[in-house]
Amino acid sequence: MPKVTIIVNGIVQTHEVEGRTLLVQFLREHCGLKGTHVGCDTSQCGCCTVHLDGRSIKSCTCLASMADGHEVRTIEGVGSVEALHPLQRAFNEQHALQCGYCTPGMVMQGIDILRRERATDDATIRHELEGNLCRCTGYQNIVDAIASCAGRRAQAQGHTPESSGEA
Incomplete structure (x- = not known):
């Protein structure tokens, strides 16, 4: 399986994934970031919206390999309990x-x-x-x-x- 490296919330994440792995799966299953939700799997609901290189995308429509070498920010990378965005x-x-x-x-x-x-x-x-x-x-x-x-x-x-x- 190929390795994919994505900077997620400022942390370099490298994982072996199948070519068909969606970005939302990479985030949830390989990075353990459960804040990005899976709602419909068809890009209709927007529950999986993240930022790829600063722009919002639906992570259920993007293969993890397409984000290889790029920066992704999830809800976990926005603010904190002590200092909300x-x-x-x-x-x-x-x-x-x-x-x-x-x-x-x-x-x-x-x-x-x-x-x-x-x-x-x-x-x-x-x-x-x-x-x-x-x-x-x-x-x-x-x-x-x-x-x-x-x-x-x-x-x-x-x-x-x-x-x-x-x-």
């Missing part, structure tokens, strides 16, 4: 989760939305979340969390509606 904090404050199964994928997708500065309004956030399914929340609190986090980022950079004349 701002979006994780916003999810908590906005009550943006119920059962929690979709939450890792939603957070990873949300971070990518924020990185690309696509959290401009609720309709855009909802569009950017397409392909990430939640069966519990109805999405509004998830949208609110992402919007809230985008607002904090704008304020931290000095871009408030008052400072830009948008009020």
